[in-house]
Amino acid sequence: MATPRHTVSRRAALVAREVNDMARITASVYTSHVPAIGAALDSGKCGEPYWQPVFKGYEPSQAWIRANTPDVIFLVYNDHATAFSLDLIPTFAIGCAAEFQPADEGWGPRPVPVVKGHPELAAHIAQSVIQDDFDLTIVNKMDVDHGLTVPLSLLFGQPAAWPCPVIPFAVNVVQYPVPSGRRCFNLGRAIRKAVAAFDQPLKVQIWGTGGMSHQLQGPRAGLINREFDQAFLDQLIADPAALAQKPHIDYVREAGSEGIELVMWLIARGAMGDESGPGTPRVAHRFYHVPASNTAVGHLILENT
Amino acid sequence: MATPRHTVSRRAALVAREVNDMARITASVYTSHVPAIGAALDSGKCGEPYWQPVFKGYEPSQAWIRANTPDVIFLVYNDHATAFSLDLIPTFAIGCAAEFQPADEGWGPRPVPVVKGHPELAAHIAQSVIQDDFDLTIVNKMDVDHGLTVPLSLLFGQPAAWPCPVIPFAVNVVQYPVPSGRRCFNLGRAIRKAVAAFDQPLKVQIWGTGGMSHQLQGPRAGLINREFDQAFLDQLIADPAALAQKPHIDYVREAGSEGIELVMWLIARGAMGDESGPGTPRVAHRFYHVPASNTAVGHLILENT
Amino acid sequence: MALDKPYKDIPGTTIFDADQSRLGYHLNQFCMSLMKAGNRARFKADERAYLDEWAMTEEQKQAVLARDLNWCIRLGGNIYFLAKIGATDGKSFQQMAGSMTGMSEEEYRNMMVAGGRSVEGNRVIGEDGDAQAHRQPQGRAGRKGSQ
């Protein structure tokens, strides 16, 4: 059956409008979330020689995000025995509440703004990825710890209010077994698909936090592995699907027991979806510095082109 | 290289011993978990004409389980807004604690024994299935509601203590999206594999509870669908992999909004593992009765042969 | 396009999805609080005062005070949460479920003993089963109107 030409054009216009009316992932941000960085900021120590190189590394990021403020941030992090005790440990938990309070981790709550959520998009993503066989835990009440607030401080500084809503996504990397890199990468893909099916024209960034190499326990505390970290950054950019095959034991052995947090970066990377269309994302910024407290600070910004 | 004959025999003996030293799933039990059944038992009403046919249907089961008491029961059920409020909703939660208290659901706690867990096997199964890409929530503190205790009462009556430990496994079927039948069936397969890798010679039963057809809400409350229920039982026995493809909407439309609980039976059925070796399990008992309160009572016992 | 909700075409049935859950969050959490004997006693002593401790809408409070479960469900309530109100009132699940049909307790119980409500005519909105909107309320309450 022949289709009149004007109908085809109208359909194309409709499709084009539909794509523009939908949410999309515009960029991903990767960063360590060291608690001492939060403490340095909150106590006004960022000018000290020890901290200067760290904060200098985030200056381009602060400029970048002023120019590229998203409508929502989907922030992947891990809870550090804060909201989740041993009574209940979700592998993946998505925060669907309207707001989340900064937690008291023992030093008193960080003096940072309350985190506003995006309940509608969060619920939509939850619905979509659960139907894609990811067995999320839905959370409507949760305090958020340094894992979530330190990255916000690094990118946004010290505003009176965070400039956009944030969907907290907590991953268990504290009690083994933690999810595999492959599982995380595939979850990122499912999140991308979910975002693309949300019918509001939102620019969504996905952040992966934690790492890089560090170990906070035992006689091996203080381990740092620059070669591992740099290779991780290289492969995260160029060949994340292969990186996702790395077994847990490699992270622990090479990057320290807390280096396992790096699997969370694969969730953000999986959501960039360059396999399914656009080429390798553009590296907007890359930074690496040792040390911040016990940790190697790594940071990367990838833009979808 | 030739292998001396005695070595081969020794190896075969070793393998045989190993298989016998491992845990295994011996049978699966399926049953509705109607709260009114618990209330009838607890208040001594089981002799009433209304309840007699229900409890009569479980008499063969009580005899069967006296002859086939397992070392552990892995009990799949759903929490009915008891342990989990809207603050936190795990899709799949595995109880790893040493004990679980019967919950106060609003009528006061049921006068039944405390439920003793099996922390070692529970943690082993959690570890194995999380590594198989099921994103469980690990729970170390949880009260258990009628969804778990009514099936125990139906099979064991009113003992001073439950005759064996129980691992509670809670599935979200309250807030959509709930896991698909296919996801549940595959989870059952992963649980079977995990049990078979536990190096203690435990006989493990897996119970799937909830259902059958019922609807507790709205002008359509009281819906019962015998044809659906009987076909479900037939297919659960003979072709569970095909049954696992049934979409949620079919359960809701045909078996009532709370009929969706039947997806939990597919977890138990998936753990029977007859695809991978032994033939179709033996039907040790099958029972169906309408009504108990608002619900069609269905019950099935399958033995691995 | 947002995600499908293929479950919107079933008569007399509300699926408790994330949207309903957000709508009914405070209502349902109020219900959860009734799992403690002390809270049940306080609620019974002064229902209005107890409800006013919760961030519920006025309409949600009215629906609870009226014990109108269909109304509660329209406002985001879920039956497993709402059941805590019934439990506080000493009601069974059968009494609660029946109350949403318009039938008397006896009528509903008799329907169940006779095999329950048939699915025929009740699968899709627009058929003619007894759960369809144009046939509410059911039982004697419904017949009164039409006689």
Add this chain to the structure above:
Amino acid sequence: MALDKPYKDIPGTTIFDADQSRLGYHLNQFCMSLMKAGNRARFKADERAYLDEWAMTEEQKQAVLARDLNWCIRLGGNIYFLAKIGATDGKSFQQMAGSMTGMSEEEYRNMMVAGGRSVEGNRVIGEDGDAQAHRQPQGRAGRKGSQ
């Protein structure tokens, strides 16, 4: 055969798995309680009395009183939980981590500023890196013994 634990061969490193978690359940839950300012004050006022409120083993209590984090970890503690004790004492994560090496605060800090501990010799038990058992404690504390 039970599940593999391929992470048992790394020197100076305890992986917090389900077995450790069961072992340390009450120890770690005690630590969580220190996230409330009121509990921190009560603990500081009388450590022993506060510890006695928890179903911890006597050895776990001793390890906490001694602030010996390696000992706590052997008894099922996890660093993110144990950090609540350090926070209560006003210690940073760097001070806590360093305390497990035997180094002084300054020695540990200098090691980190110089690029951190090398992975060489510390990948597998039996190599000769500074995290291996035969080289504990580290820093001045270790050199004292060998001089």
